[in-house]
Amino acid sequence: MRRIDDSxxxxxxxxxxxxxEIARxxxxxxxxxRPDGEETDQPEGDAIRTAAETLGLDYAEIPVTSAGFSHAQVNAMRAALDGAKGPVFAYCRSGTxxxxxxALAEAKAGGDPDTIVAKARAAGYDLTAIRPMLDALAGAR
Known part of the structure; x- marks a missing residue:
């Protein structure tokens, strides 16, 4: 697990x-x-949803494929983050x-791209490839 920030x-x-452990x-x-079926040995999202809901956690599924990011996915991520009652745990194959x-959801909400990039870098993620999108989304507000 890598901490991006307090949220x-x-x-x-x-x-x-x-x-x-995530709940604890x-x-x-x-x-x-992560979309179901990306790898044959990956756990199904429904099994994780069931475990989460059994423990009283909220669960959102916003799969991202190799096709990239859409505005609908960015909006869904923003809504999930805004609707969270506390810290959020997000996962995919690697965390990237x-x-x-x-990062895209933060920029679209008016976050500063430099701050977003710095937070990701501190957690070990390089946002160079999406920096132009961050700048465009942040400037669109």
């Missing part, structure tokens, strides 16, 4: 058994940014898509 941490793929760590929402989608 978000990201990680590679989790399984249903990991949800208990104080997270209130899990966001799944979750970080990128968070």
């Amino acid at each position: 978000l941490s990201v990680s590679p793929q989790i399984g249903p058994a990991d949800v208990t 760590a104080g997270f209130t929402t899990i966001i799944n940014n 898509r979750s970080t990128n989608l968070w």
Whole structure:
């Protein structure tokens, strides 16, 4: 798990058994940014959803494929982040898509691209490839 800031941490793929520790760590929402079936041995999102909801956590599924990011996905991420009752835990295959989608949602909400890039870099993620999109989204407000 890598902490982006007080409101978000990201990680590679989790399984249903990991949800208990995520809840114990104080997270209130899990966001799944990985499409089902990306790899044959990956846990299904519904199994993680069931574990999360059993423990009282909110769960959102915003899958990102190799096709890239859409405005609908950015808006869904923003809505999930804004609706969270506490810290959010997002995952995908490596944590990169979750970080990128968070960054785009932050920029669209008026976040400063330099601050967004710095937070991601501190967690070990490079946003160079999406920096022009961050600047465009932040400037569109």
